[in-house]
Amino acid sequence: MRIYKEFTFEGAHFLPSAPDGHPNRRIHGHSFRVRVTVDGEPDPDTGLVVHFDEMKGALDELRGQLDHNFLNDLEGLDNPTLELISRWIWDRLDNRVPGLSEVAIFRDTCGEGCIYSGPRV
Numbered sequence: 001m002r003i004y005k006e007f008t009f010e011g012a013h014f015l016p017s018a019p020d021g022h023p024n025r026r027i028h029g030h031s032f033r034v035r036v037t038v039d040g041e042p043d044p045d046t047g048l049v050v051h052f053d054e055m056k057g058a059l060d061e062l063r064g065q066l067d068h069n070f071l072n073d074l075e076g077l078d079n080p081t082l083e084l085i086s087r088w089i090w091d092r093l094d095n096r097v098p099g100l101s102e103v104a105i106f107r108d109t110c111g112e113g114c115i116y117s118g119p120r121v
Contacts, residue, residue, distance in 0.1 A: 002101065003049050004037040007059050009067035013080040016072075030107045032066070034059075034089060037102035050099060058096040062089060082107070082114035090116055 009032050018024040036059060040049040071080035076088050082105050090103045106113035 001042060001049050002037055002039050003052075004035050004102075005052055005055050005059060006033060006035045007063045008033050009063050011066055011069060011071045011080075013071040013077075015081060016079055017081075027070075031109060032085075033106040033108055034062075035102075035104040035106070036089075036093060036097065036100070037104070038097060038099040039101040040099040050097075055097055058093055062092060082112065083116070086114045086116035090118060094118070 010029060011032060012027055012029040014027045015022075015024040036055065038050050038055070042049055065074065071077050071085070074080075074088075076091075077084065086103045086105045089105070090100070093100055093103070100118070102115060102117050104113060104115040
């Protein structure tokens with residue numbers, strides 16, 4: 001079974017890897033939506049894969065780090081692409097959210113997103 005919890009944040013960034021003159025090379029902002037997915041079997045006593053309250057603390061902490069911040073200034077996000085933001089979020093949740101299976105990040109107004117399912121082994 002698969003469950004998920006979402007949060008949103010507003011963030012500014014620029015992409016240092018964008019070519020000179022490209023708009024993404026300049027500071028700009030986005031509204032982001034993040035979906036964190038957990039896989040597992042429901043507990044026979046509670047009927048829950050995981051209680052959403054158990055995820056809430058870790059997600060609130062991440063939102064606090066990301067929301068209304070300049071993403072390039074966050075350690076590990078000097079090139080804050082969707083791909084690298086999703087991996088950054090995964091790395092901070094991997095040991096905190098049992099059954100973590102996917103981090104998806106969306107820029108709904110742009111119709112863009114990225115889904116990260118953890119490191120390949």
